[in-house]
Structure formats: structure tokens, C-alpha cells
Amino acid sequence: xxxxxxxxxxxxxxxxxxxxxxxxxxxxxxVELEELKRWNCCGTVFSFTTDNVMYHLAPLRxxxxxxxxxxxxxxxxxxMCYNTLKRANRLFRDDPExxxxxxxxMYQEEREYDGKARVVHALELLRDEIGLDALREKTxxxxxxxxxxxxxxxxxxxxxxxxxxxxxxxxVFEDVIRAMGAEAVDFPFRGECCGAYQTVxxxxxxxxxTWAILDAAKGCGAHALVVSCPLCAFNLDKxxxxxxxxxxxxxxxxxxxxxxxxxxxxxxxxxxxWRKEHYATVEPVLNRVLEVSGKxx
Amino acid sequence: xxxxPQKKIGVFVCHCGKNIAAVVDVKKVVEEVAALPGVVFxxxxxxxxxxxxxxxxxxxxxxxxxxxxxxxxxxxxxxxxTFRKAASDAGLNAFCVEMANIxxxxxxxxxxxxxxxxxxxxxxxxxxxxxxxxxxxLVEDTIxxxxxxxxxxxxxxxxxxxxxxxxxGYDVVLVEKEPSIGGHMAQLSETFPTxxxxxxxxxxxxxxxxxxxxxxxxxFSEVRSLDGYVGNxxxxxxxxxxxxxxxxxxxxxxxxxxxxxxxxxxFERNLGKRKAIYSPFPQAVPNxxxxxxxxxxxxxKGKCGICEKVCEVGAIDFDQEPEIIEEEVGAIxxxxxxxxxxxxxxxxxxxxxxxxVIDSLAFERLLSASGPTSGEIRRPSDGKVPxxxxxxxxxxxxxxxxxxxxxxxICCMYTTKQAMLYKHAVHGGQPYIFYIDIRSGGKNYExxxxxxxGEGVVYTRGKVSKIYQSGDKVAVMGVDTLAGKPVRIDADxxxxxxAMEPRAxxxxxxxxxxxxxxxxxxxxxxxxxxxxxGTTTRGIFxxxxxxxxRDVPDTVSQASGAAGKVISLFSHETLTLDPLTxxxxxxxxxxxxxxVPVCPYEARTLDERKKIAxxxxxxxxxxxxxxxxxxxxxxxxxxxxxxxxLSMVDSLL
Numbered sequence: 001x002x003x004x005x006x007x008x009x010x011x012x013x014x015x016x017x018x019x020x021x022x023x024x025x026x027x028x029x030x031v032e033l034e035e036l037k038r039w040n041c042c043g044t045v046f047s048f049t050t051d052n053v054m055y056h057l058a059p060l061r062x063x064x065x066x067x068x069x070x071x072x073x074x075x076x077x078x079x080m081c082y083n084t085l086k087r088a089n090r091l092f093r094d095d096p097e098x099x100x101x102x103x104x105x106m107y108q109e110e111r112e113y114d115g116k117a118r119v120v121h122a123l124e125l126l127r128d129e130i131g132l133d134a135l136r137e138k139t140x141x142x143x144x145x146x147x148x149x150x151x152x153x154x155x156x157x158x159x160x161x162x163x164x165x166x167x168x169x170x171x172v173f174e175d176v177i178r179a180m181g182a183e184a185v186d187f188p189f190r191g192e193c194c195g196a197y198q199t200v201x202x203x204x205x206x207x208x209x210t211w212a213i214l215d216a217a218k219g220c221g222a223h224a225l226v227v228s229c230p231l232c233a234f235n236l237d238k239x240x241x242x243x244x245x246x247x248x249x250x251x252x253x254x255x256x257x258x259x260x261x262x263x264x265x266x267x268x269x270x271x272x273x274w275r276k277e278h279y280a281t282v283e284p285v286l287n288r289v290l291e292v293s294g295k296x297x
Numbered sequence: 298x299x300x301x302p303q304k305k306i307g308v309f310v311c312h313c314g315k316n317i318a319a320v321v322d323v324k325k326v327v328e329e330v331a332a333l334p335g336v337v338f339x340x341x342x343x344x345x346x347x348x349x350x351x352x353x354x355x356x357x358x359x360x361x362x363x364x365x366x367x368x369x370x371x372x373x374x375x376x377x378x379t380f381r382k383a384a385s386d387a388g389l390n391a392f393c394v395e396m397a398n399i400x401x402x403x404x405x406x407x408x409x410x411x412x413x414x415x416x417x418x419x420x421x422x423x424x425x426x427x428x429x430x431x432x433x434x435l436v437e438d439t440i441x442x443x444x445x446x447x448x449x450x451x452x453x454x455x456x457x458x459x460x461x462x463x464x465x466g467y468d469v470v471l472v473e474k475e476p477s478i479g480g481h482m483a484q485l486s487e488t489f490p491t492x493x494x495x496x497x498x499x500x501x502x503x504x505x506x507x508x509x510x511x512x513x514x515x516x517f518s519e520v521r522s523l524d525g526y527v528g529n530x531x532x533x534x535x536x537x538x539x540x541x542x543x544x545x546x547x548x549x550x551x552x553x554x555x556x557x558x559x560x561x562x563x564f565e566r567n568l569g570k571r572k573a574i575y576s577p578f579p580q581a582v583p584n585x586x587x588x589x590x591x592x593x594x595x596x597x598k599g600k601c602g603i604c605e606k607v608c609e610v611g612a613i614d615f616d617q618e619p620e621i622i623e624e625e626v627g628a629i630x631x632x633x634x635x636x637x638x639x640x641x642x643x644x645x646x647x648x649x650x651x652x653x654v655i656d657s658l659a660f661e662r663l664l665s666a667s668g669p670t671s672g673e674i675r676r677p678s679d680g681k682v683p684x685x686x687x688x689x690x691x692x693x694x695x696x697x698x699x700x701x702x703x704x705x706x707i708c709c710m711y712t713t714k715q716a717m718l719y720k721h722a723v724h725g726g727q728p729y730i731f732y733i734d735i736r737s738g739g740k741n742y743e744x745x746x747x748x749x750x751g752e753g754v755v756y757t758r759g760k761v762s763k764i765y766q767s768g769d770k771v772a773v774m775g776v777d778t779l780a781g782k783p784v785r786i787d788a789d790x791x792x793x794x795x796a797m798e799p800r801a802x803x804x805x806x807x808x809x810x811x812x813x814x815x816x817x818x819x820x821x822x823x824x825x826x827x828x829x830x831g832t833t834t835r836g837i838f839x840x841x842x843x844x845x846x847r848d849v850p851d852t853v854s855q856a857s858g859a860a861g862k863v864i865s866l867f868s869h870e871t872l873t874l875d876p877l878t879x880x881x882x883x884x885x886x887x888x889x890x891x892x893v894p895v896c897p898y899e900a901r902t903l904d905e906r907k908k909i910a911x912x913x914x915x916x917x918x919x920x921x922x923x924x925x926x927x928x929x930x931x932x933x934x935x936x937x938x939x940x941x942x943l944s945m946v947d948s949l950l
Contacts (some may be wrong), residue, residue: 160699166644167644168643168644168645168648169644169648170644188763219767219768
């Protein structure tokens with residue numbers, strides 16, 4: 001199957017490993033991710049504004065591109081992109097007054113957006129299109145020695161009704177981890193905020209969040225945290241540097257993208273460049289995978 | 298339109314103190330309406346509903362030989378009955394008396410526009426003169442009453458209602474779907490604010506019900522259908538298959554002792570076990586067991602049969618079938634009670650998967666001397682005595698976005714009680730209560746909360762955002778809105794004061810009884826203030842938490858209120874029917890049957906043989922929906938005919 005793919009800016013700059021691993025893994029799963037020919041910024045935090053429709057133009061333009069290229073659906077990896085695209089889509093569909101305003105502002109576009117592009121996150125694609133059973137069959141037991149903590153963060157689940165799953169009691173991330181052959185730990189901090197953009201002005205605030213979240217994950221017996229958002233990854237991985245200054249007893253913990261884990265599960269080699277993007281070393285995780293393949297091979 | 302022979306009509310304009318007279322020029326009204334065709338007399342008076350006012354109406358009826366009376370005053374729901382009675386005493390047919398509402402519909406809404414209001418008052422009276430001119434003198438019909446009551450639900454509400462009706466000398470059929478009466482109150486430990494033991498005050502009443510010569514208990518039974526109307530209901534009740542012949546069973550309990558199959562006990566909120574043949578608790582009434590066919594080895598695997606072997610009187614009857622019992626009753630009390638909203642709905646509180654996060658009824662069982670831990674407070678996961686207990690109020694209540702919008706009303710008080718009883722049992726333990734605000738309205742309730750605070754219960758104002766397992770503790774994250782700080786408490790046990798909701802079975806029962814439920818599923822009362830125990834169906838009354846969450850004293854009061862309504866109904870030999878219903882002109886009726894589904898009271902049926910539609914006058918509430926639906930005008934409301942309505946409209950044009 002083929003699906004149009006919206007990467008978003010970070011995947012082209014700071015989170016190359018996220019994109020590369022996704023392209024490789026989904027290709028192996030028989031899904032071709034075809035990057036949109038024209039795309040722009042998803043709108044990020046600006047699109048939280050609900051009273052000024054100008055801020056919704058960015059995500060809606062991307063959705064219009066999807067329709068222009070003949071797509072019904074658009075695939076995203078970054079939680080924030082997923083959230084902004086989906087939220088703008090809902091505003092456009094459900095609020096006729098704002099829709100009219102937006103249409104008026106977008107008069108110079110060659111065609112009008114019809115509100116019909118469907119936004120699909122990687123987790124949803126794995127659950128709904130590929131199917132958990134099919135995924136389980138394709139992944140084998142390479143990750144059988146691995147306990148992973150799923151980290152949804154805020155954007156995958158909220159606002160309620162727009163997320164990939166129930167906002168208070170989700171299960172899709174755990175289900176996907178299990179389908180990849182690893183153990184999913186029951187992780188109470190899976191939906192906590194990582195500190196988000198506080199990381200710019202007050203990195204210590206984020207480092208404290210990182211401390212709380214990773215310490216809890218460790219308490220649950222996790223070997224690594226799995227994320228689906230470059231900002232979560234930045235905060236929970238790179239900010240470990242400050243965390244270890246604030247809490248000398250803090251032990252670092254690998255933070256992996258969902259798609260990196262998917263590659264490991266499918267037997268795709270972990271790229272050298274990916275390693276370099278990680279602050280906390282991912283070697284312990286890779287070694288655990290190696291142990292299993294060593295035994296079986 | 299042909300003019301009917303002119304009736305002699307009198308108009309009585311009321312000042313209602315200043316309510317009407319301050320806006321409407323009553324003198325002018327009296328003058329103007331005097332000139333209307335048919336009006337032979339008109340006057341005004343300061344308070345027409347007062348004794349001299351009513352006497353004035355009666356005097357003028359006699360003096361002028363009035364054939365119709367219009368009282369221009371307040372809404373008919375206030376004083377129509379008053380003036381109909383007065384006129385009737387003076388020899389005028391009560392149904393030739395009408396109210397012209399010039400207070401709510403005129404003076405009150407047009408304050409500051411006296412001229413327009415006066416004109417409108419005259420117009421309102423003009424229309425009523427037209428209607429009254431065509432009013433028929435109606436005669437009230439009577440029907441017999443079966444002086445026997447049905448009470449649905451054997452909790453404390455049903456128990457109290459049954460006892461009150463039976464003590465007044467009338468037979469009662471008490472239907473309970475569980476094997477024993479007692480309801481939720483039987484599960485409680487002690488009751489606020491007096492700390493009486495719930496069992497001690499309830500079981501004597503249960504025994505009184507069980508031994509009362511006028512009360513027939515149908516336990517393990519459910520109402521399946523209802524026909525008829527007030528005074529004359531026919532009910533079909535299913536006695537579920539018990540697997541035990543209760544006429545033979547002596548209640549010795551040997552079967553329960555010897556049964557090898559253990560099942561989580563519903564009565565213990567799954568904190569304890571029962572057998573596959575069981576009675577829910579030792580003080581059960583009737584104290585006879587039933588077999589749980591889902592778990593009994595005889596039914597699941599076709600073997601065992603130990604209970605049959607040990608029963609000395611041969612009461613075990615594996616082949617027993619459910620049976621339908623027909624009962625005729627004159628009145629019904631619906632006392633179906635509540636369920637607790639399930640913990641699985643609260644994902645942020647662990648969705649029911651954390652063993653040491655329990656609901657408030659489960660904690661009652663832990664506190665109860667007859668509970669699974671014999672009254673010692675031990676947490677479910679490892680049986681340790683919890684040293685820190687967090688109580689979370691409004692778990693699912695007061696949450697219009699995601700859960701229940703309403704306040705469950707009793708949680709503030711029972712949580713206070715539970716925290717206090719915990720402190721009494723575990724002296725070194727620390728109870729915390731998270732609350733939105735404390736609602737302690739009730740006799741001695743606020744004092745009780747103060748006492749709890751004095752005894753070391755810590756109240757934290759704020760909501761709990763998240764509860765999760767953290768090692769062998771349960772972490773509770775919340776906010777203290779008075780201190781303005783986030784809080785985290787590592788508790789040993791968390792008790793959720795879950796929202797109360799109506800019994801799941803009440804939507805099915807609503808269909809059977811044809812009584813309404815509101816948006817949250819609770820029974821709808823006839824009037825929220827003036828008739829809180831009645832329903833829109835005559836002869837069916839409400840008691841207990843099925844109508845709205847309430848505590849024991851309020852439930853018992855309401856149950857006695859419902860019983861009082863039943864007794865008052867039964868104190869008459871016959872029932873008088875309101876003649877303000879519809880009737881069918883058989884000459885015109887084509888038997889199309891459109892009126893049948895339109896009727897909300899099931900009063901309309903079709904006589905297939907004669908091809909005409911019929912009206913059950915006992916059921917008809919005179920709403921007029923069928924008259925509107927009737928395509929050829931065969932259905933006519935007795936004193937609201939199309940002719941009357943059109944003449945009223947004409948008088949305004």
C-alpha cells in the first residue's frame with residue numbers, strides 16, 4: 001500500500017533517525033511512504049489559538065496539498081504534526097463560520113479544501129491498516145529480552161476525542177510494543193507532559209520532568225522509553241544532561257523512537273547516524289537485542 | 298358557525314392584591330366584559346380565592362342563575378379546583394367553571410404597560426367567555442380499586458413502603474430481584490451521623506417484612522409486564538429459577554457449607570467469596586439459598602450434585618423452571634435504587650485495575666463486622682493494614698464533560714464517616730479526603746464533619762488528577778487548591794466515592810411501567826416540588842435512589858410518603874375519574890387507528906371488529922394529542938372541542 005506522508009520540519013533536521021527508520025521499517029511492512037511534493041510547517045503551537053483563524057492556515061494548506069495530490073489520507077510520525085493537522089481539520093469541518101473565513105483567506109489557492117483529508121498516525125496505521133496480528137507475525141522474537149515504557153506525551157491523546165486512543169486509558173502504544181515482540185511495562189507517566197517548549201526558556205523545568213518521567217519508567221523496570229515525538233525525544237533524552245547535574249544519582253536511560261524499535265523488531269540494522277542523535281547511549285538496548293539473536297543464531 | 302343557545306355567564310375579576318390590580322385596570326375590565334354577549338354579571342374583588350371571594354361567586358350563581366362562571370385570576374393549576382368546588386357547592390356543574398389567566402400570562406409579564414395589559418386581560422376573558430359558552434356539564438365516572446400494592450425493590454425504601462402500606466391493613470406484594478431483600482443498606486457498616494450499625498437498624502425491619510401477614514415477598518423475581526391503570530393494574534412477575542424448592546427448604550445452610558465451588562461474592566464487592574449455592578448474607582430474608590447456574594458444576598459440567606445429597610428435606614431441584622406469576626394490584630411503588638458507577642470508567646484512576654483502589658461500597662464491606670475481613674481494615678492486594686488511606690470524592694460526579702453532571706449527594710457524608718471509622722480502627726493511620734466542596738446539609742451533618750476534622754481526618758480541597766501503582770504503594774497526584782500547590786500522597790489504600798447511577802435494569806423497567814426517566818436515567822417525578830413521589834401515571838409512586846441520590850433518612854421519609862399516597866388512594870371505595878378526556882364519535886370514526894400510536898398513555902385502542910377507535914377513560918389524561926392526529930375529527934376533547942377553540946380564536950380576530 002501507498003500513503004502520502006507529511007514529515008514536518010524536525011524530521012528533516014534534528015530527528016533524521018525518526019524519518020529514516022520509519023521509511024525503512026514501513027517499506028519492509030509493505031507500506032510505501034510517499035512524501036508530499038509541497039508541504040510547509042504544520043503550524044505547531046501557534047495553531048492552539050482558536051480565535052484567530054490565521055494560525056490554522058498552515059495545517060490546512062498541508063491538508064489541501066494532500067487532496068491536490070489525490071490523497072484521501074496523510075501519514076504522520078511526529079505527534080505534534082498529527083495533532084495540529086487533525087485539530088485544524090476538525091475546526092474546518094465543525095465550525096461553519098470559521099470555515100467560511102478560512103476559505104475567504106485561502107482564495108488564492110488553485111482549489112478549495114474539502115475537509116476530506118484523513119490524518120493517520122504511525123500507531124494508527126500499525127493498528128488499523130497493517131493490523132497487530134500481522135505485525136506480530138512479521139516481527140518474531142528479536143525484542144523478547146526488552147521491556148519498554150510507552151510514552152504518549154500530550155499530543156497523541158489530547159484533546160479527548162482527537163487522539164489515537166482514549167485520553168485517560170489508552171492502550172494502542174502498549175499493544176504495538178507487544179506486537180513488536182517486546183514487553184510493554186504498565187507506565188503511569190505515559191501521558192504526562194514532557195515540559196514541551198519550556199525547554200527553550202527554562203530547561204531546568206524540563207530536566208525535572210525528565211527526572212520524574214524516566215525515574216518512574218525505571219521504577220517500572222523499563223530498559224528504554226519509546227516516544228513518537230521529536231520534542232519529547234529532545235526533552236527526555238538531551239535534557240538528561242541537565243538532569244544528571246540536578247540529581248547526581250540519576251542514571252541515564254535510552255529514549256528511542258517508535259520506528260527505531262520497529263526496525264530492531266524487523267531486523268533492520270540500527271543506523272550509525274541514528275546512534276549519534278541520541279544523548280543517552282542506546283547500546284544497552286542494542287546489546288539486549290544482540291543477545292537474543294546471538295542465542296538463536 | 299351556528300350560534301349555540303346563549304348561556305348565562307358571570308365573570309369574576311380578581312385583583313390578587315396588587316399582583317393583578319397594580320398593572321391591569323380591573324374596573325375597566327369589569328365594565329368592558331359586561332357588554333360581551335352572554336355575560337349577565339361581572340364584578341371584581343381583592344382576593345377572589347378567599348372565603349368571602351368564594352362566597353361572592355356562590356351567591357351570584359344562585360342570584361342570577363348562572364350557567365357558566367369565569368374567574369379571571371391566576372393560572373388554573375393554582376385555583377381551578379378551588380372555584381370548581383365552590384361553584385359545584387352552589388349547584389353549578391364544576392366543568393362549566395373556567396379560569397381566565399390574567400396574572401401569569403398578563404399582569405406579571407406586562408408590568409409597566411398597564412394599558413396594553415388591560416386590553417390583553419379583556420381579550421383573554423373574551424376568549425374564555427366563548428369557550429365557557431360551549432362547555433358541557435360533565436359528570437364524573439367512578440371505577441373500583443384493588444386495594445393491594447406492588448412494591449418493586451426490596452432495599453430500605455421498598456421495605457419501609459411495604460411496612461407502612463401493610464400496617465395500614467392493605468396487602469403488599471414486594472418484588473426483589475436479588476435472593477434477599479435488604480438492598481445496599483444491608484452492605485453498609487455504620488451510618489452517619491449517629492454511627493448506628495446499619496445491620497442493627499435494618500435487619501429488624503427486614504424481619505418485620507418477612508413475618509408480616511400482609512406482605513408477600515417475591516425474592517429473586519422481576520416484573521416482566523404491566524397492564525391496566527390506577528386501581529386496576531395487572532402485573533406479570535417472573536420468579537427466576539432458584540434451583541431450590543423454597544417451600545421445602547428450611548434454610549439450614551448445609552448445602553452452602555458443603556458446596557465445593559467458590560465464586561467472588563457480589564455482596565462483598567468481590568472482596569470475599571461465596572459458594573455456587575448461596576444466600577447473599579447470613580441475615581437474608583427470605584433466608585433460603587439459590588443456585589448460581591453460571592458457576593454451579595451441575596450446570597457447567599453436569600457433575601457434583603453434593604447439595605442434593607446433603608439436603609435432608611430434598612429441596613434441591615436442578616430442573617426448576619422460571620415461572621410467571623400474575624398479580625392484580627391497585628397501586629405501585631417503584632423503589633429500584635442505585636448502582637455505583639463503575640471504576641472502569643475512570644482511566645485516570647486506574648480503570649479498576651489497581652487492586653488497592655476500591656470503591657466506597659467495597660470499603661463499607663471492609664469496615665463491616667460481618668464483612669470479608671470481619672471488620673479489620675486490610676487492603677485487598679496483600680492483606681496489610683493500610684497506614685495511609687486517601688478518599689477521593691466526586692469520582693465521576695460533578696463532571697459534566699466526561700461523566701455524571703450531578704452531585705451524588707451522600708458521598709461527602711459517608712466519606713467523612715468512612716475516614717472517621719478508619720481512624721477509629723487504625724489509630725496511627727492517616728486518612729486524607731480530597732473534595733471539591735463539602736456538602737453537609739442535613740440534621741447534625743455539619744457537626745459530624747467538624748468532629749471528623751477534630752479526630753485527625755485531613756481534608757484537602759482539590760481534585761485528584763491521577764492514581765497509579767508505585768511499588769507497593771498507590772500514588773495519588775492531586776492539587777491542594779487552598780495552598781495552591783500540587784500534592785502527591787503515597788497511599789496504602791485509595792477509596793473512590795463513585796457517582797451513584799440508577800440501576801442498569803431501570804431502563805427496561807421504564808419501558809414496562811411506561812414511566813419516564815430523565816436525562817441521567819433517574820425516574821422522573823410528577824412535579825419536582827409539589828409531587829416528588831408521584832409519577833405522570835396515576836397510581837405509580839417513587840421512593841429511594843431510583844429517583845435521585847439520597848441518604849437513608851431521606852429515603853425512608855420518601856418511602857413513607859409514597860406509602861401515604863398509596864394508603865390515601867386505598868382509603869376510597871371507588872376512584873373518581875376526571876371527565877376531561879376525549880371521546881369518539883362512532884358515526885364519524887373510520888377506524889384508521891392513527892390515534893393509537895399517538896397516545897402517550899396507551900389509552901387508545903382499536904376495536905378491530907367494529908372498526909372504531911376506543912378510549913380508555915381511566916388512562917386518558919386529556920392531553921388532546923389524538924384529537925389533533927384524528928384526520929376526520931371523530932375524536933373530540935370533551936371541553937376543548939375544535940368548535941370551542943375556533944370560536945375562541947374567532948373572538949380575537
